[in-house]
Amino acid sequence: MAESLRSTVQLLKTFDGTSSKLDSFINQIDTFYARYYTNDQSQQEYVLLAIKSKIIGEAEDFILTRPDLISWDQIKIALQQKFSDPITRCNLQQQLIFLVRNKNEPCLDYIQRLKSINTQINTKICTEVQNLEARNILIKQNELTATQNLLANISKKKKTS
Structure with missing residues (x-):
């Protein structure tokens, strides 16, 4: 040991x-x-x-x-x-929900911003939530929100291009 x-x-x-x-x-x-x-x-x-x-x-x-x-x-x-970071998990989740790809922003830059917020939220979940089952549920919900945001922003930019 x-x-x-x-x-x-x-x-x-x-x-x-x-x-x-x-x-x-x-x-x-x-x-x-x-x-x-x-x-x-x-x-x-x-x-x-x-x-x-x-x-x-x-x-x-x-x-x-x-x-x-x-x-x-x-x-x-x-x-x-x-x-500690003064931004709460709730604030980060709001940022994730309302994150939009800026006009003329390269797709990879937008994805990097999305991943950064997603990681911050998951890290806060792991710190704040002690129950493993609840933690896993919250992380899965967060991943779903990030995926929905990605799909909404990527498809929106494709249509306007």
Whole structure:
């Protein structure tokens, strides 16, 4: 288990305070924490040190000023309060629903914008929704909305071209 733990730590991505990357970082660390945080005191210490080592830059500066943060749950809440993206999942879903391809916008640029919003929503779903079945349903609904938007915008541009 120890070798597996060390190998996994090396694969974890870092978080530097960029709001758009916080939800992905938290999802990754939640999975890591659930798998490796055991009753073994030394492993608990290692897991928390490993998590803290993945917090860099502005986020690390913030965490260093907070010695009161001694658990992953406390660190996670503090990071969310300080660095979370102010755009809610509901706002992103509205953006997705009403996203239109701009006049003379290349199709690939429009698709990239669509994919970006779709990814942001799915990441927020994974962070906010704990029930796996509900999470999967919401992600499928989001994918359907994105597909409908794509079809509506691509076919509309074809007709006017």
